[in-house]
Amino acid sequence: VTVRRTAVVDEYTEDGETVVLLEDGSVLALSPLASFVLALVSERPMEPTQLAARLREVFGAPSGDPSAIETTYAVLATLHGHGLIRS
């Protein structure tokens, strides 16, 4: 299963943080991790395992629980919950 971005009305990124304006008019400031994931899937659709590998490269492996893949799924669930990605 690959993950891809959905369209937003507007977005702005600075210092690794992104803020988006959604179709429903709400504005959402994303964490650096979520901003990074959104940027990755903006370039091309990716599988969660690929995303987890890229997150490990950039942010390092999470210490203890949760694992990188669990962290990735949590971020994806958040982004999906706000309608920013789809599978």
Place this chain on the structure above:
Amino acid sequence: MPHASEQTASAGMPLRDHEVHLEALGVLVRIVTDGPAMTRALRAAWAACLVDDLRGRQPAVVLDGRVAMADSGGSLDGSIEILTQHVTGRAIGHHAGELLMLHACVLADPLTRRAIVMVGPSGVGKTTLARTLGKRWAYVTDETAAIDTDLSVLPYPKPLSLVRPGVGVKAQVAPSDLGLRVIEGPVEVRAVVLLSRVAGAADALVEKISTVPAIATLSEHVSYLARMPRPLTRLATLLHRTGGLRRITYSEWADVEPVVARLLDSRPVEGP
């Protein structure tokens, strides 16, 4: 929409007793009144925005004071409050998609024309700051900062809506009746602050907010955000050019005065 009686005097009353023209955020508004009492009340409250010489201009907005009177159950004060809300709402709507409009109190240094935009929800103290610090600097508005891309702000010296103890309807009071200075012509944004009022706070605490969370916070106070092209970038540009968003946590208005002085790089002027 106005009745047909807008265009013709009734009961032998001169036409001017039935209408008031004013400018709100550069928008010419005609209010058709229900008679001399409403006309007088509107002219008094909106004294700083009155337009007596139309110079051939046609109003962009026409409001019917008779409808406001009916909606207020026949209360003159209530109808003036309703009309004040409608004037602001229609003026803001007129600029939707064009100006960045923040729910804010704005004060300016009358000499340098530098302005501070103080953003915050209803009840945070915008009107109190306007009616107090507006005597020391100049009152630009207590409602909407309409900011153009060059950071200029159109003055909107509307009546201040003041709560009266034991009275459900707010009084609409002209800035001059409160001893406030008003300023003509555009002013320029020098600083943007987010107001946070905490009872008992000692002095005013000023904190910088980084750009992305600042945009998310400010967006809650922008009218017609999604109607603007690239609104988030517009907010970012405003913040970059004014030193970023600062949150002022305060308890008493007097504690805000030195902060305003510092951000405007000016000293308050004593006396009216």
